[in-house]
Amino acid sequence: MSRPGLLSVAELGRDRIVDLLHLADSFAEVAARPIPKVPALRGRTVATVFFESSTRTRLSFEAAAKRLSADTMTFAAATSSVTKGESLRDTVETIDAMGVDAMVVRHASAGVPARVAGWVQAAVVNAGDGEHEHPTQALVDCFTLREALASRAGGEPADDLKGLRIAIVGDVRHSRVARSDVLAFGALGAEVVLVGPPTLLPPSTEGWGVAVGHDLDAVLGEVDVVYLLRIQAERLREAFLPSLEEYSERFGLTRARARRLPEELVVMHPGPMVRGVEIDAVVAESARSLVTRQVHNGVAVRMAVLFHLLSASVPDGPGGTSAASAPGLPGDGAGAAPREGDRG
Amino acid sequence: MAEVRLPTVVVRGGLVVGAAGTARADVLVEAGTVVALGPGLDVPRGATVLDAGGCLVGPGLVDLHAHLREPGHEEAETVETGSRAAAIGGYSAVVAMANTDPPTDCAAAVRAVADLAKRALVEVAVAGAITKGRAGERLAPLAEMAALGVRLFSDDGRGVEHAGLMRRALEYARPLGVLLAQHCEDEDLVAGGVMHEGAWSSRLGLPGQPALAEESMLARDLDLVRLTGAPMHFLHLSTARSVDLLRQARAEGLPVTAEATPHHLTLTDAEVAGFDPLYRVNPPLRPAADVAAVRAGLLDGTIDAVATDHAPHPHDAKELPFDQAPPGMTGLETALSVAYSALCLGPGEEAPGWLGTEAALRHAGVADLFRLMSTRPAAISGLDEKSGHGGPLAPGAAGHVCVFDPNERWRVVAGAGASRSDNTPFAGKELAGRVRHTVVAGEPVVVEGKAQR
Numbered sequence: 001m002s003r004p005g006l007l008s009v010a011e012l013g014r015d016r017i018v019d020l021l022h023l024a025d026s027f028a029e030v031a032a033r034p035i036p037k038v039p040a041l042r043g044r045t046v047a048t049v050f051f052e053s054s055t056r057t058r059l060s061f062e063a064a065a066k067r068l069s070a071d072t073m074t075f076a077a078a079t080s081s082v083t084k085g086e087s088l089r090d091t092v093e094t095i096d097a098m099g100v101d102a103m104v105v106r107h108a109s110a111g112v113p114a115r116v117a118g119w120v121q122a123a124v125v126n127a128g129d130g131e132h133e134h135p136t137q138a139l140v141d142c143f144t145l146r147e148a149l150a151s152r153a154g155g156e157p158a159d160d161l162k163g164l165r166i167a168i169v170g171d172v173r174h175s176r177v178a179r180s181d182v183l184a185f186g187a188l189g190a191e192v193v194l195v196g197p198p199t200l201l202p203p204s205t206e207g208w209g210v211a212v213g214h215d216l217d218a219v220l221g222e223v224d225v226v227y228l229l230r231i232q233a234e235r236l237r238e239a240f241l242p243s244l245e246e247y248s249e250r251f252g253l254t255r256a257r258a259r260r261l262p263e264e265l266v267v268m269h270p271g272p273m274v275r276g277v278e279i280d281a282v283v284a285e286s287a288r289s290l291v292t293r294q295v296h297n298g299v300a301v302r303m304a305v306l307f308h309l310l311s312a313s314v315p316d317g318p319g320g321t322s323a324a325s326a327p328g329l330p331g332d333g334a335g336a337a338p339r340e341g342d343r344g
Numbered sequence: 345m346a347e348v349r350l351p352t353v354v355v356r357g358g359l360v361v362g363a364a365g366t367a368r369a370d371v372l373v374e375a376g377t378v379v380a381l382g383p384g385l386d387v388p389r390g391a392t393v394l395d396a397g398g399c400l401v402g403p404g405l406v407d408l409h410a411h412l413r414e415p416g417h418e419e420a421e422t423v424e425t426g427s428r429a430a431a432i433g434g435y436s437a438v439v440a441m442a443n444t445d446p447p448t449d450c451a452a453a454v455r456a457v458a459d460l461a462k463r464a465l466v467e468v469a470v471a472g473a474i475t476k477g478r479a480g481e482r483l484a485p486l487a488e489m490a491a492l493g494v495r496l497f498s499d500d501g502r503g504v505e506h507a508g509l510m511r512r513a514l515e516y517a518r519p520l521g522v523l524l525a526q527h528c529e530d531e532d533l534v535a536g537g538v539m540h541e542g543a544w545s546s547r548l549g550l551p552g553q554p555a556l557a558e559e560s561m562l563a564r565d566l567d568l569v570r571l572t573g574a575p576m577h578f579l580h581l582s583t584a585r586s587v588d589l590l591r592q593a594r595a596e597g598l599p600v601t602a603e604a605t606p607h608h609l610t611l612t613d614a615e616v617a618g619f620d621p622l623y624r625v626n627p628p629l630r631p632a633a634d635v636a637a638v639r640a641g642l643l644d645g646t647i648d649a650v651a652t653d654h655a656p657h658p659h660d661a662k663e664l665p666f667d668q669a670p671p672g673m674t675g676l677e678t679a680l681s682v683a684y685s686a687l688c689l690g691p692g693e694e695a696p697g698w699l700g701t702e703a704a705l706r707h708a709g710v711a712d713l714f715r716l717m718s719t720r721p722a723a724i725s726g727l728d729e730k731s732g733h734g735g736p737l738a739p740g741a742a743g744h745v746c747v748f749d750p751n752e753r754w755r756v757v758a759g760a761g762a763s764r765s766d767n768t769p770f771a772g773k774e775l776a777g778r779v780r781h782t783v784v785a786g787e788p789v790v791v792e793g794k795a796q797r
Contacts (some may be wrong), residue, residue, distance in 0.1 A: 109665030111548070131551075179547070204542050204545075204554055208547075
């Protein structure tokens with residue numbers, strides 16, 4: 001069995017989510033420095049193991065690891081022995097045998113990170129598995145929402161999202177981001193409504209603690225946040241939708257719809273966006289859009305996750321961090337990385 | 345089965361299970377036939393004595409549904425290893441399903457498996473395919489295979505999707521005196537679903553298949569039975585509505601029979617939460633209400649038989665991601681213990697913890713257990729008339745005997761069995777009761793839990 005990793009938001013609960021967000025606050029400060037790097041994970045090795053293509057998630061994990069001074073290894077299925085028929089288990093055990101401390105795993109099939117965690121010693125971080133979960137994206141989304149709320153209120157970010165009303169719109173059925181977001185937003189006290197045609201909503205939302213709607217215009221007046229999900233053209237072939245035009249007409253955040261929205265309503269999207277389908281290009285670039293902040297915050301939040309999982313085992317080295325000896329969760333001050341003595 | 349010199353066998357000191365109840369008796373088997381039954385029988389000189397103290401002694405079990413994989417997938421199982429697993433599980437006969445490679449869809453293919461079966465430890469009855477290549481397009485030569493003694497036909501692994509073709513198959517089969525067995529699965533409704541569609545599939549982000557995929561084909565076929573008058577058997581029913589549909593059909597007097605698997609009467613779709621493909625199976629594991637309905641259907645006689653759907657797969661195949669791994673679970677070596685644990689433990693007997701606490705449902709007698717796992721499947725497969733399977737144990741009956749120790753508690757260890765594959769969903773779980781000896785046609789093929797060849 002591997003050391004504890006992060007496979008699902010369900011493992012975290014409200015308090016650990018808040019701890020990670022606090023930790024990410026500290027790392028966001030690091031990112032603002034002239035040399036945005038700390039020696040917190042010097043000597044540790046983080047492997048990104050991606051069986052499915054990705055741009056932002058892989059890059060942001062690698063940037064996060066490098067800013068923590070960890071060594072990084074990159075595995076991409078397309079250029080690996082997987083193309084020669086090497087099995088999933090052999091592949092990850094081989095990487096594990098090279099001595100990595102964390103394995104950041106993405107796979108097109110649900111559950112692969114959980115299975116890998118049963119086979120390797122390294123801490124396994126789920127970077128997106130099929131239509132199951134994408135826990136770090138959910139943490140990024142919570143962080144970004146807190147940040148937006150704080151800048152509006154002009155103070156420190158609140159810990160919770162209590163009272164916030166969030167509509168997640170689109171292909172929830174096939175969305176790992178939505179599954180993780182529902183868990184994270186719910187844990188922080190937000191009210192969530194899923195909106196889309198029944199074909200694109202999960203067959204059951206039993207236990208999700210969400211409302212469900214099929215009329216975007218009816219929902220828009222009731223929410224503070226609209227979280228849009230990508231619509232893939234392949235959904236047409238499987239008869240989930242008649243056409244992208246009809247989808248856009250009913251569920252897209254078009255310019256006409258956006259004009260009717262209250263000014264303070266914010267729009268989010270995990271990317272990649274399909275402009276002109278679920279979101280109009282102008283809306284995506286508008287002041288209410290948090291899309292760029294989501295990408296920006298990805299690095300600090302993933303630094304927090306990697307630090308949280310790996311710091312307890314960091315040996316004290318030259319310029320090493322006191323976090324090595326800090327038991328329990330970092331983020332309580334004593335264990336946070338970006339302390340005075342840690343500047344690289 | 346191989347030619348072996350048959351010893352005289354005395355099964356001594358057990359409780360013999362009959363339709364009316366149990367009675368303490370020894371069983372004397374000579375030259376493959378039960379010749380005497382009663383307490384304190386004299387042991388003839390040179391006889392093999394099988395101690396059955398504290399055990400239930402019933403007719404050898406009959407499995408209507410086993411995948412022995414040979415020819416084509418010998419890396420998973422062979423007729424020989426599968427038959428050894430069956431013997432360990434108390435079976436004296438199994439029906440080998442047709443989805444080998446090539447499939448048993450013609451006389452030559454049936455003969456090839458029947459030849460392999462000569463080395464088997466238990467009787468292996470070969471099932472034929474309903475359609476050529478199990479492709480669901482054209483009828484396989486049912487009469488040609490029936491002439492070789494094939495009694496049960498199925499495209500199992502896949503349903504016969506086209507209603508018109510299924511109708512023709514039933515009409516054509518009716519005068520042949522054979523039985524068509526359906527794997528109810530409407531592929532269009534399955535639409536790539538890899539587990540039961542419901543709360544768990546939604547949560548896990550795995551594509552689900554609705555219960556309706558099974559039920560709609562069952563409903564269609566019940567109508568076809570009504571139309572054609574041909575008998576039909578339904579494999580591995582797994583939903584509450586399937587049990588209801590069948591109950592209505594039986595009340596109406598339609599000539600239908602059905603089976604359920606050990607896993608569908610014990611495991612739920614919650615098992616999939618860890619994404620372990622050991623729990624991928626078709627039909628998929630269902631929610632608890634369906635599991636309870638399947639148990640109730642077995643207890644009230646709506647479902648005739650417990651059948652294993654023993655489906656071995658190589659270890660590597662079950663290390664694929666859940667949605668890519670092949671469906672199927674092994675079952676021959678655990679079926680009787682699982683069924684006993686789930687159905688037979690009475691008040692005051694503690695069931696293994698993982699089975700839950702629905703004590704009210706566990707009230708089958710051991711006579712019911714042997715009815716479900718020997719007598720009825722023997723009758724459905726024709727193995728009762730063909731070679732005397734299914735009991736009851738009485739003078740003159742064939743010497744197929746299963747000796748089961750209901751008091752043993754054991755933990756299933758994956759890979760420790762006789763099957764070539766280790767994909768048992770019961771690995772690590774405690775079971776009540778274990779097969780101690782198996783006698784097939786007078787030959788003690790399993791003694792003290794050990795296969796004798």
